[in-house]
Each structure stands twice: as structure tokens, then as C-alpha cells.
Amino acid sequence: MDYQTGFLNHFATEAVDGALPVGRNSPQKPAFGLYAEQFSTTAFTTPRVENRRSWLYRMRPTAAHGKMRKAEEVGTRWLSSPLDCGIADPNRMRWDPLAQPDGDVDFIDGMTTYCANGDVAACDGLGVHLYSCNASMKDRALQVSDGEMLIVPQQGTLHLTTEFGRLDVPPGHIAVIPRGVRFAVAVDGPSAGYVAENYGEPFRLPDLGPIGANGLANPRDFEAPVAWYEDRDCTFTVVQKYQGHFWTVTLDHSPFDVVAWHGNTTPCRYDLARFNTIGTVSFDHPDPSIFTVLTSPSAIHGTANCDFVIFPPRWMVAEDTFRPPWFHRNVMSEFMGLVHGEYDAKEGGGFAPGGASLHNQMNGHGPDAHSTQKAMEADLEPHKIDDTLAFMFESRWPFRLARQACELPGRQSDYDDCWTGFPKAELP
Known part of the structure; x- marks a missing residue:
């Protein structure tokens, strides 16, 4: 699987030659009848050096869907801050690993919230979750509108399909999924790991200060996907986590239909080694x-x-x-x-x-x-x-x-x- 390297680089990638507009070739009408969609994870007026956005050229606009419906049966153990009846406990705590689930459980329903702080509505704080799953998401995608997802696999490789392309994330790697990106998780068997759901400012590399120019995580070691698309007509469910609740909408096609994109907000993976x-x-x-x-x-x-x-x-x-x-x-x-x-x-x-x-x-x-x-x-x-x-x-x-x-x-x-x-x- 191919990757692009760099963190917050401005990438340009296309799965079909000529799908990505260049200069004055930009749409009024994109090539092949594609639709242009801007995906922003910062406000438009954020200073340019901090602004994060990508342009997606897709087969159908994401706006084309029906009414979303509350889904009480989805993600029942995946909670958001402020937690009902949650207390800030001064005691030191430790847990054994989560048990593997009975039956087929995918990434969404295998998530268990341990703690959280801040307030998801105020875009401040984070939720901390552990997942334990053994089944792939079948014709089902997840959109977390509440925050950015930092995923740390501990057992089993996660195969992520996103609107931007695909990422394989084994233990020893991490994945960062920007707020609002639709993605699906496939697994090869029993899988477990950790998630920080970041409600606040997007993750960035820390300043190095007196360390100087080198050390810690290098931007060039972060890997972003290349454009990949799925042209498939089928019954597909999109699950959206929105303000701590889960909503679903049914599409008649795969949402992974982005043929080309350019920009600096994208899913990525990083090898901690x-x-x-x-x-x-x-x-x-x-x-x-x-x-x-x-x-x-x-x-x-x-x-x-x-x-x-x-x-x-x-x-x-x-x-x-x-x-x-x-x-x-x-x-x-x-x-x-x-x-x-x-x-x-x-x-x-x-x-x-x-x-x-x-x-x-x-x-x-x-x-x-x-x-x-x-x-x-x-x-x-x-x-x-x-x-x-x-x-x-x-x-x-x-x-x-x-x-x-x-x-x-x-x-x-x-x-x-x-x-x-x-x-x-x-x-x-």
C-alpha cells in the first residue's frame, strides 16, 4: 500500500489521472462530473499557518442523504464528557486488559469509555476509551463529529478505509483521524487498543525549544494515504457520533468515493519506532x-x-x-x-x-x-x-x-x- 510522507503537508493525490484540478483548470465543472467539496477542521479565518482544510473531488456530494435517525442501540458503552454521574476520583486506579467480546463485535460496538474531561459541546477536553473487537465493519462507516481520534492498537492490525484512502495500522503504530472524517475499520481477528477522542485543538507536533531542530517525532515519518475510491452501489450505513449520541443514515452507495484530493488535513499513521x-x-x-x-x-x-x-x-x-x-x-x-x-x-x-x-x-x-x-x-x-x-x-x-x-x-x-x-x- 502506498503512502505520502509528512505531517500537515499540503498533499495532492489522484486515483484517476486528470481528476485533480490544477490552477485555472479548477471547477466550475470538475473533470469526469466529480463534485468539489471542501473539508475543514479549523475555522476559515484561522491564521494561515494553522489553517487545516482539504478539497475532495468525489462521485457524489456528502450532502446527498436522507434524514439521520437516533440509534440508541449503537455504541452503548462509548460515552462523551460530561459523563452522567461521573466523578473526579483522587484515587489511583489500574485495570486488567478488556476481555474479548462474545459473538461478532466491531470497532464501534467494541468501544468502552473509561474516563473523560472537559465538555464535548464546548470543544474542550477528551474522552479516553479502550476497544476490544473481533469483527470488521460491513457496509458501515463511522463519522466522529465530536473530536479527532488518536488510535493506539495493542493487539491486531487495524485496516482503515477512509474518505482520503486506506491505512494499515499494526501495534507499534498510531493513527490520527481528523474530526468528521468517515472511516471503516476491518480486523483480521481479535483486536484491542486505546483511543483518545480529542474534543479540543487538533493534535500537532510539540515545539522543540532548547532541544533545537532535531529530535522527538519527525514530520517526514508521518504517513498519509494516497487517493483511493470505491465505486459500489449498495445499502451502506453511516454512523455519526454527534454530541455524545449516535445517529445513522442509510446510503445507496459506498461513501468512500473520493477520486482525488489535495490539502493539509488528512488521516495519517506513525510508526512509534x-x-x-x-x-x-x-x-x-x-x-x-x-x-x-x-x-x-x-x-x-x-x-x-x-x-x-x-x-x-x-x-x-x-x-x-x-x-x-x-x-x-x-x-x-x-x-x-x-x-x-x-x-x-x-x-x-x-x-x-x-x-x-x-x-x-x-x-x-x-x-x-x-x-x-x-x-x-x-x-x-x-x-x-x-x-x-x-x-x-x-x-x-x-x-x-x-x-x-x-x-x-x-x-x-x-x-x-x-x-x-x-x-x-x-x-x-
Whole structure:
């Protein structure tokens, strides 16, 4: 499958030669009887350097459909903020991986909301979900109008068909689907992973500041699809998530009928193995912000609506310092997941691939007693942390729990026990 490389590049791609207008060849009447449609994920008057829009040339306009109907039976465990009866709980929480579903369950119905913050109507905050599914979406597409989707597969490759083209997203990669893009998810078998549904500012690469010109995620390593279309007359259902509710409309054709497009807002994927880690070669463990892949800024300068932070394989090199993440209390709230391996601050067990943890704003956390003792006694020589991939969805706002997350059988009631057994310091 072919891809275009770059992040927020202005791409131009066509599946049929001559379908994409150029210069004065732009429509009054596009080639082949196609219809021109502008797709915007920022306001028209957003400063040009931040404006995101693409022009799609499609076989039918998306406006051509009937009445949408409320669908109470769709996505029953996929919730939006503000959560009904949700509370911001200061307790530290951890969950086992979600069980695989009984029967055939696709990506939409396999989604379970764990927590959320902000307000979807105010375009602020995010929802955090885990999915567990085993069936492909058949003649069914999803349009999430509430926010941008950042998808982190943990088990099984996701085969995404979007209006812009196709993306294969295996574990170790991520996908970003802009707000409002229609897409379908096919799977090869049992599949699971994590989703941040970003209600706020679109994700962007973080500024590097004193790091300089190089490091972290490079724009050229993001991959966007090339134009691909499906000319198929059939009964096709589009599911739209709108203000926390699901609506459906039936079409008589596939919605994936974009023959050409150009612009800078597009689905994309990124291989997390291409992340260029930055570390210390002197002393003191650096802040986890040096592992930020993407950020969605908040209105409070210097803080994020959502930071996507990873902990990949990396060298630990320093003269005399505690190597794992240190104990801390943070103004940012942290929802954490594990794609594979062990997380170096929780080597004592309990944090399994596909599981999750939540450390809400200003509540103390850090390595467990086993990992702490091991780190304090380790020889301080260059050491590579390998065969691991953990991540955080980090937010300026406290997360409120979904009731269903509190009731999951995999919620660990003994999570606090991992911080027992620390000996008291002996003073002279």
C-alpha cells in the first residue's frame, strides 16, 4: 500500500489521472462530473499557518442523504464528557486488559469509555476509551463529529478505509483521524487498543525549544494515504457520533468515493519506532515531556488539553541518578496504557499489556516498591530499556470516571498495595 510522507503537508493525490484540478483548470465543472467539496477542521479565518482544510473531488456530494435517525442501540458503552454521574476520583486506579467480546463485535460496538474531561459541546477536553473487537465493519462507516481520534492498537492490525484512502495500522503504530472524517475499520481477528477522542485543538507536533531542530517525532515519518475510491452501489450505513449520541443514515452507495484530493488535513499513521528519544548523559531523570509525540494545546499557556507521550526502547545513561520515573505529583492528569513488554516503573507485575492506569491531578504516584529497590541498587552503567512500549494520554484537566469503568471486573482493588513496604529513611 502506498503512502505520502509528512505531517500537515499540503498533499495532492489522484486515483484517476486528470481528476485533480490544477490552477485555472479548477471547477466550475470538475473533470469526469466529480463534485468539489471542501473539508475543514479549523475555522476559515484561522491564521494561515494553522489553517487545516482539504478539497475532495468525489462521485457524489456528502450532502446527498436522507434524514439521520437516533440509534440508541449503537455504541452503548462509548460515552462523551460530561459523563452522567461521573466523578473526579483522587484515587489511583489500574485495570486488567478488556476481555474479548462474545459473538461478532466491531470497532464501534467494541468501544468502552473509561474516563473523560472537559465538555464535548464546548470543544474542550477528551474522552479516553479502550476497544476490544473481533469483527470488521460491513457496509458501515463511522463519522466522529465530536473530536479527532488518536488510535493506539495493542493487539491486531487495524485496516482503515477512509474518505482520503486506506491505512494499515499494526501495534507499534498510531493513527490520527481528523474530526468528521468517515472511516471503516476491518480486523483480521481479535483486536484491542486505546483511543483518545480529542474534543479540543487538533493534535500537532510539540515545539522543540532548547532541544533545537532535531529530535522527538519527525514530520517526514508521518504517513498519509494516497487517493483511493470505491465505486459500489449498495445499502451502506453511516454512523455519526454527534454530541455524545449516535445517529445513522442509510446510503445507496459506498461513501468512500473520493477520486482525488489535495490539502493539509488528512488521516495519517506513525510508526512509534521512528521516535527519536532524547535523554540525559549527566544527572537527574528528565521530565516525561521529552517523550511527547503529539500535543493538543489548551487555553492555559504551557499546558495541554492532551499530550500523547510514549516510553519506547531507549538508552539510560547518566552519572549518578535514580533511573526510573521518580515519585511525583503533577498538575497534569495521566491515563496510561501498555502496548507490549514491561513498564520500567512497574516491574513488580500488575500492569499488563492491554491494561490501563489513571493517576489524576496532584495525587502522588511513581515506581512500585520492587522497582524502586531494584533501581537504587543497580550498577550505574549504560543500560538499554528494550522490548517495551508504554504511553500516556496526559491532560491539564482532571479525568472523571465512567460508571462502567468503576464496575469493570478487571479493575484492580489492590493497586495501592504496590506502594507498600517502603522502609523509613534512617537519619543520623
